[in-house]
Amino acid sequence: MIRFNNDYNCGAHPRVIEALVATNAESHPGYGLDAWCERGAQAIRAQAEAPEAAVHFVVGGTQANFLVIASALRPYQSVISADTGHINEHETGAVEHVGHKIQALPGTDGKIAAAQVEEVARDFETSTVPEHIVQPKMVYLSYTSEFGTLYSKRELEDLSAVCREHGLYLFVDGARLSYGLAAPESDVTMADLARLTDAFTVGGTKCGALFGEAIVLTNPALHEGFRSNMKQNGAMLAKGWLLGLQFATLFEPANGESTGEPTPATDGRASEAPAQEPLYLAIARQADEQALRIKAAFAQAGVPFFIESPTNQQFVVMPDRVLDDLAKKYVFEYEQRIDGAHSCVRFCTSWSTKPEDVDALVADIEALARAGKLA
Amino acid sequence: MIRFNNDYNCGAHPRVIEALVATNAESHPGYGLDAWCERGAQAIRAQAEAPEAAVHFVVGGTQANFLVIASALRPYQSVISADTGHINEHETGAVEHVGHKIQALPGTDGKIAAAQVEEVARDFETSTVPEHIVQPKMVYLSYTSEFGTLYSKRELEDLSAVCREHGLYLFVDGARLSYGLAAPESDVTMADLARLTDAFTVGGTKCGALFGEAIVLTNPALHEGFRSNMKQNGAMLAKGWLLGLQFATLFEPANGESTGEPTPATDGRASEAPAQEPLYLAIARQADEQALRIKAAFAQAGVPFFIESPTNQQFVVMPDRVLDDLAKKYVFEYEQRIDGAHSCVRFCTSWSTKPEDVDALVADIEALARAGKLA
């Protein structure tokens, strides 16, 4: 079976696993107070050009999200999100569980706009009964969004400006950050995120690590007590260096010397990676390239997109009659029914996707198109 | 000033205050374990034809709502509500504060329909990742709704049937229950509510009491530990008999002998109240009648209704230019801007509304209409 179902279905990038093996017998202080965590944090601060940011490592994305939100908000404050936001739809009410309302706004391609945020902020500011309603205090968005779409730098600047004007924190969930930053269409850097937000996460689990997310708190107002909140919520890993080590490895230069296996060959189809690009972005760049090959094949075949994505997730509307056959060779994710004969499905690449597997899928799409089965 | 701004702007019905005075020197056991609470509970059970229901008295409506919800749900379960529901809009995130997501559905005139609930239930039941989403477990609705509208008995039966089919609790917030049950348009009784729901509240604060809401738990599965939850949430009144006494008084026959002053005269405009109708419903009936006189005056004057209500709250769309003048004589509630020249405002009657005050308002509406100022 060839797997395009998600970007977390196998282990870690070879250089990460190599680093884990190489250091397995080393001894370290526990709970993230070790040299590897410091090294991983420094690498992220350098990439984000945010030397004063606090960087904390946790195991999972839901954990990272509710920790940042709960740590920043007072009980009566809310977080604004797209209705399709991960915190609103896929985390079993974790944010409400820690006591906060999510003010869900209708998203467009998984994104919300500055004007929408401003309206919510103004509604609160002009309320005659402000103590009877929640106070919006944070905006949550994801980069890439749940549909693989991207905010432009301009959009983020507008959101950031509205947030600062109205005293809201801006928090970006970067569970798939690398696939966003590395996309050809992106005009955003990690330094932009650090500059425009109060907090963001750097996803590891879906981006080459065995597990782990880095939380970057750029606003000093969010620093106090964060580690206590982590421990209280079971989010402080005893062997914390396992997280620091993985991020330190992912933020090494991709072209630098590695102790592990080389990255998967790309058959000459890879773009030129910038000199000194960290492994984190280099491997996502390859994944995005493979996804865009799939996208081109679907477009060529006339298959409509549910939402057009420039990154590693591709959402297409397929005739139901071809799905069973495709499913014999490929694993992909069923999303939702569109009409009596069509469904939305997702094809997802990752750092572990092999170009030859994409070759096969492209060929099969072309064959289905030629046979008139995708109409 | 004549007050039509809300139904909780003055003290208690004279018979209630009389009862409080008459019993002030009596001694009672604390925390709701007294004879007055038992008498109030029995009166409500009798009216609801629900001899096995548990009845608890608390001071306020927000308290009643989150207590019922938090006591019934496990952490990962949610409550379904109209987007305009009181718990979703006017309680400062109290439900989220106790850990539960509100799944807000678009309301129609403040109401939700059985088909909407069924869709949410089915979405959960057919989810391939049920552990990543909240489990809908309760439906919250209010009677009357926040816009004064009413569910018909048929609508409630449909909602109840869907809830029972899908294992959801049905909870009716009756902060304004009396105004609903007593409305000419209503075909619902308290016994219907007891039969069709798992829990409902009997509002006192807006319906003749000084303060207080009765929580009626008809489903025995919701009984265990409720008083402990009350105490833990600061909702167990030390002098609990103050609540029981008020409800016992409100559920005495309206025409029975009273130790207090007579109810306000109604100038012969009152309908015939049923024999043995409790004071609770009798005084709401009068309030509804006064509201319908206001409604008729506005209709006659061609003033459009924001939402058409058959109960004590009337929402009309008025030209802004007349509001200041009206506000010199009447207190009413500004709701929201409709367009550059019109606003929605609310006129609200209560058990304390005097017919002569309504006479005055009706005359002024007629005068404004004659002067062409309401167009």
Added chain:
Amino acid sequence: MIRFNNDYNCGAHPRVIEALVATNAESHPGYGLDAWCERGAQAIRAQAEAPEAAVHFVVGGTQANFLVIASALRPYQSVISADTGHINEHETGAVEHVGHKIQALPGTDGKIAAAQVEEVARDFETSTVPEHIVQPKMVYLSYTSEFGTLYSKRELEDLSAVCREHGLYLFVDGARLSYGLAAPESDVTMADLARLTDAFTVGGTKCGALFGEAIVLTNPALHEGFRSNMKQNGAMLAKGWLLGLQFATLFEPANGESTGEPTPATDGRASEAPAQEPLYLAIARQADEQALRIKAAFAQAGVPFFIESPTNQQFVVMPDRVLDDLAKKYVFEYEQRIDGAHSCVRFCTSWSTKPEDVDALVADIEALARAGKLA
């Protein structure tokens, strides 16, 4: 039956009930934003010589306690209390329910000492793993304590000094504040409390009101968002003026003109109340005097005290064999078994205790002593 079981077994002081009746037909803005609440708050600020303090009114003591604590603390912070503290023993885990650990210290006569607090603070400050333990951030004590005992001004100054040195808030639960301040033994004033604490409550429920506690936030750092927290926790009374009115009445001069009935006659046994003493303290002074008459009778009879109290609660160790007989005439509270033949019971006076009832009890104690039944 003559009731000495507690200080909340009957209604309100006559002047309070009179005020409620007199204002019953008045209209007011809701939710505590009315003139009576402002007047009650001003009276308390004046008595406390704390013109900048925020004053909020809530219905009950458990509510007041967890609101102050939850509003002041971040999630990983704890509150220090005597093990016998009301929050630790009698509120069904309300503080833990809102997420905070109580660090219970062994109390002496219901009290804790500055040195104990200092030790907890130092333990945290010198911990090598501060993120693995809760951070002590508030000290809770009650005045009077659960055993009726009092902190001296010196003890409070010491506690306050330790709290300020170590960055802890000091919070005094004044559910029985009046009985403490009015006790002959007390050298503390409300102004002392305001000066030495960050927050304290002024109990109404047990001190002459029908219900209600005033929360006084003297530390401005605790002001922000308090009303939102109140509403979110169901602690904002719709008809808030009912609370303000009661406290405004209780803080009127005791000797001033009253619209209500006179206070209960005291048969010439009452001490001279200070000129301009507020009703709140005057009626507690009478209650304390009656309690001290009971205390003297027990002492004279050789009955040992469980804990020696200078206020309205008297805890004595009685032979079991006399309890049944006493219980035919008096209601008192059984506390706990002492040995095979003795139990601790509480006799409690209040503003509503009649001197002639105390006369009777004193006579019966003397008779029992003469009969040798108290040995």
Added chain:
Amino acid sequence: MIRFNNDYNCGAHPRVIEALVATNAESHPGYGLDAWCERGAQAIRAQAEAPEAAVHFVVGGTQANFLVIASALRPYQSVISADTGHINEHETGAVEHVGHKIQALPGTDGKIAAAQVEEVARDFETSTVPEHIVQPKMVYLSYTSEFGTLYSKRELEDLSAVCREHGLYLFVDGARLSYGLAAPESDVTMADLARLTDAFTVGGTKCGALFGEAIVLTNPALHEGFRSNMKQNGAMLAKGWLLGLQFATLFEPANGESTGEPTPATDGRASEAPAQEPLYLAIARQADEQALRIKAAFAQAGVPFFIESPTNQQFVVMPDRVLDDLAKKYVFEYEQRIDGAHSCVRFCTSWSTKPEDVDALVADIEALARAGKLA
């Protein structure tokens, strides 16, 4: 430096790390719904002779503890623990954060007794105000305790009997389970735990895994919704198979064929491991043996024990003057001051402890003793 500071200062047992490398390129379903998790769960069920138990894998111990507790208790219910229990002292108030009071009982050598539990249960059952106090509903204990001590089978049977009689759940925190079960002094098996408790955990982090704890829910009443609670609390690992794989490996026969390196040589000092003993117990057995060599050396040298422990943690009272010198060669954990000249320190072995390092420590203890420096 030779590390005796704790049992989580280096990576995983070689066979675990080998398994992670060998499967790194495999694809799996996410969130614990994979074949490795099923295999790990089956191995634990088999070892525990509990074929119907639910087994869930989470990353950390604090997470495991609060999940089990929060999932089992209603809001007003408490958990009983030794005052020295991990949940009471070392988890930053995690249990209170999810809303539950810990009723801390004075421990003896880190343990509590059935009679203590019974007293708490009876106090609640005979309370005249049960709604004003928390309801004890669970007993938490740890095996090994925080001081390395063990409950005998008889002690566990007594605790279990009391719990069942009074309707309490019994939950055993097995963060160091293997060191307990494998100790020469232990008469308890995993099957005993399954039989006597409602839930227990099987620690991985300190017992050979890179990270991970298995939660074993033997009482079916605790099964419902557990995975939803996990997800909501950020405790569901995306690549869940990483956990299942580690436990499946640790529960393979120790003497079976392994794809990894052999376990550390033990110089002939090891006892005979039972045939088919799982790796999990075999490596703990070696760790306990090394700890008992250290214990014997201290005993021989006349060094007093803070608490006498039969497992991998040894707490000794040492003269302060030798600690700095020892610390040049060994890492050990400072616990607390005993008097002006002595401190309690901990020496801890683990599956990764090398016998030759213990040889060195034993020799140094003997030398210090000979030099009269340990007196």
